[in-house]
Amino acid sequence: MKRLYNDINLASRNSFGVSESARCIVEFDSAEDLKEIFSAERPEKWYVLGAGNNTLFTQYYDGVIFTPTCSSLTVLSDDGEGANIRVEAAYDWDSLVEWSVKQGLWGIENLSAIPSSVGAAPVQNIGAYGAEVKDAITVVEYFDTNKLEVVRLTNEDCRFAYRESIFKQELRGVAIILAIEMHLSRTPHPNLGYGDVIKEVEARGGATLENIREAICAIRGRKLPDPKVLGNAGSFFKNPIVEREVAERLLAEYPDMPSYAVPNDDNHVKLAAGWLIDKSGLKGYRSGAVGVHQNQALVLVNYGGATGGEVIALAKYVSQCVNDKFGVEITPEVNLL
Numbered sequence: 001m002k003r004l005y006n007d008i009n010l011a012s013r014n015s016f017g018v019s020e021s022a023r024c025i026v027e028f029d030s031a032e033d034l035k036e037i038f039s040a041e042r043p044e045k046w047y048v049l050g051a052g053n054n055t056l057f058t059q060y061y062d063g064v065i066f067t068p069t070c071s072s073l074t075v076l077s078d079d080g081e082g083a084n085i086r087v088e089a090a091y092d093w094d095s096l097v098e099w100s101v102k103q104g105l106w107g108i109e110n111l112s113a114i115p116s117s118v119g120a121a122p123v124q125n126i127g128a129y130g131a132e133v134k135d136a137i138t139v140v141e142y143f144d145t146n147k148l149e150v151v152r153l154t155n156e157d158c159r160f161a162y163r164e165s166i167f168k169q170e171l172r173g174v175a176i177i178l179a180i181e182m183h184l185s186r187t188p189h190p191n192l193g194y195g196d197v198i199k200e201v202e203a204r205g206g207a208t209l210e211n212i213r214e215a216i217c218a219i220r221g222r223k224l225p226d227p228k229v230l231g232n233a234g235s236f237f238k239n240p241i242v243e244r245e246v247a248e249r250l251l252a253e254y255p256d257m258p259s260y261a262v263p264n265d266d267n268h269v270k271l272a273a274g275w276l277i278d279k280s281g282l283k284g285y286r287s288g289a290v291g292v293h294q295n296q297a298l299v300l301v302n303y304g305g306a307t308g309g310e311v312i313a314l315a316k317y318v319s320q321c322v323n324d325k326f327g328v329e330i331t332p333e334v335n336l337l
């Protein structure tokens with residue numbers, strides 16, 4: 001069943017909490033709903049909005065927003081050693097992680113507390129603490145708005161990479177994800193090699209699923225502002241990838257600058273956008289209702305009542321300061337509308 005709302009305020013539908021509006025929102029339950037709409041008249045301008053944790057509305061959205069409401073979880077098979085599950089797009093990601101931990105199923109526990117709908121999780125291949133959703137996904141099912149049919153892609157066909165997938169490339173503006181399928185295992189395989197995870201897990205008595213989830217929720221809770229309390233969209237900027245000579249020039253001047261190898265590419269180096277912003281003197285910077293978070297420079301925040309335009313003006317200022325100081329361009333990771 002579909003529901004249609006005209007001229008709706010989006011403040012409660014984006015984690016920044018900005019008060020912009022959209023011409024129309026369609027909440028849909030199934031592929032049949034979408035087929036009916038797209039075969040009658042394809043909207044000229046449209047966007048799929050999940051839980052809105054990675055979307056910034058910078059102005060009135062003069063188009064149609066599709067939001068899934070289908071949210072079932074089905075165990076397709078369980079042989080005691082592992083389970084294959086199917087989860088629909090509107091299911092809350094962290095509730096899924098919580099469910100898997102309760103079932104004794106390993107594979108997504110390190111992705112605890114990432115604010116996301118299940119449908120958005122494959123789009124940027126959500127990842128944290130050494131795990132990515134691609135490691136558990138077997139199939140992504142979507143409605144193809146050109147072919148007007150449901151398509152099932154295998155993990156390999158999704159072309160997952162670091163914060164990337166086919167849904168951000170060729171299928172952008174084509175695919176509306178309906179559900180994902182995953183394989184989760186009952187064989188313990190703790191993945192504790194990242195940051196403080198091992199220390200926090202040991203402090204809780206060892207590597208059980210419950211302890212890993214609890215440890216990761218605690219670490220994240222200390223580092224990142226809760227969007228329910230302070231509007232934000234997590235990391236606002238991507239970590240920039242620069243030519244090796246640029247990184248070497250900067251490292252000569254700033255020997256403590258973090259830098260990371262780019263897999264299969266010796267000519268480029270990845271830098272940490274958060275460090276560049278911090279060293280530009282902007283951690284804790286505030287301009288009216290918006291600012292750079294005081295503990296995590298990669299996160300821009302809405303202190304209350306900010307418009308999308310104010311957030312984007314701050315983002316431009318931040319990237320200009322970083323460019324002036326380091327000669328490096330940083331660009332938003334967040335989807336801007």
Ligand SMILES: Cc1cc2nc3c(=O)[nH]c(=O)nc-3n(C[C@H](O)[C@H](O)[C@H](O)COP(=O)(O)OP(=O)(O)OC[C@H]3O[C@@H](n4cnc5c(N)ncnc54)[C@H](O)[C@@H]3O)c2cc1C
Nearest residue numbers: 050051052053054055115116117119120126127177233234
């Ligand atoms: C506090 C905070 C912490 C975060 N930490 C992390 C982290 O550790 N790791 C990480 O990877 N990300 C992180 N993020 C980013 C965010 O969690 C992910 O981008 C998440 O997948 C967003 O889900 P959403 O449903 O809210 O997406 P939305 O903002 O609604 O949409 C995000 C993108 O997915 C598309 N999309 C959404 N649903 C569908 C669908 N059904 N079909 C097709 N396309 C769809 C949208 O069009 C858009 O391009 C964080 C965000 C916040 C606010």
